[in-house]
């Protein structure tokens with residue numbers, strides 16, 4: 001009996017080591033995604049089991065992206081395609097279709113609490129009434145993205161389930177702490193200081209989650225041309241309502257904001273990262289540092305001057 005048990009245990013050990021040998025795939029899961037913030041989420045969850053190719057690189061504008069033939073080839077060779085959805089990066093879904101991609105396509109924003117586009121006074125002509133795609137700017141939504149990515153990676157690579165679960169849980173803990181930190185820090189600002197100007201309407205979700213009002217110079221997409229009337233109205237509003245600061249964005253042309261600063265007398269609060277990470281050696285190489293950077297810039301610009 002004891003002998004049989006020992007043999008059974010040996011057999012079990014052998015089959016376990018066999019399982020773990022086959023569990024580490026010789027080729028990791030190849031994921032192609034549209035933009036750098038999603039790329040970071042996928043790396044956080046996938047760890048060494050995934051290779052991630054990001055089509056719109058650091059500081060680049062996904063709204064204005066023109067795919068190259070090499071992008072179609074990268075997609076065709078992928079196991080999974082991850083898009084933001086909500087109209088932000090429909091081009092990657094079209095590209096996957098035209099490239100004959102047969103793997104899984106994940107819409108990472110699936111299930112987030114969406115926000116309708118603001119019909120701000122400064123524009124309102126552009127895509128008004130649709131859904132704002134910049135959902136990652138609310139950290140609670142980022143947690144939804146991460147859960148969706150973990151689920152899709154597990155389905156594509158069941159042997160990695162434990163790794164994906166552990167990575168997603170660790171990262172979700174960091175996101176939860178980040179969300180609490182932003183709430184606590186911005187919560188201390190007085191009501192009259194909770195208002196800034198940015199280049200395009202990228203911070204609607206941040207505004208809703210953390211109660212800061214963002215006025216934007218152009219619409220929800222950087223492609224939209226601001227009207228002269230809209231800009232003049234924004235400048236009047238900055239003066240009348242004493243908006244403390246205007247911000248440049250890493251993905252937008254700074255000239256319009258510079259002109260608004262000159263004509264309104266508001267100060268430049270620095271650069272906010274909206275739709276893309278920085279380069280690896282920059283100020284916001286991943287989502288956590290991006291949100292920390294934006295929080296620090298907002299606090300610097302909006303904290304009341306000490307008496």
Ligand SMILES: [Zn+2]
Pocket residue numbers: 063134200201202220221222274275
């Ligand atoms: Zn945008």
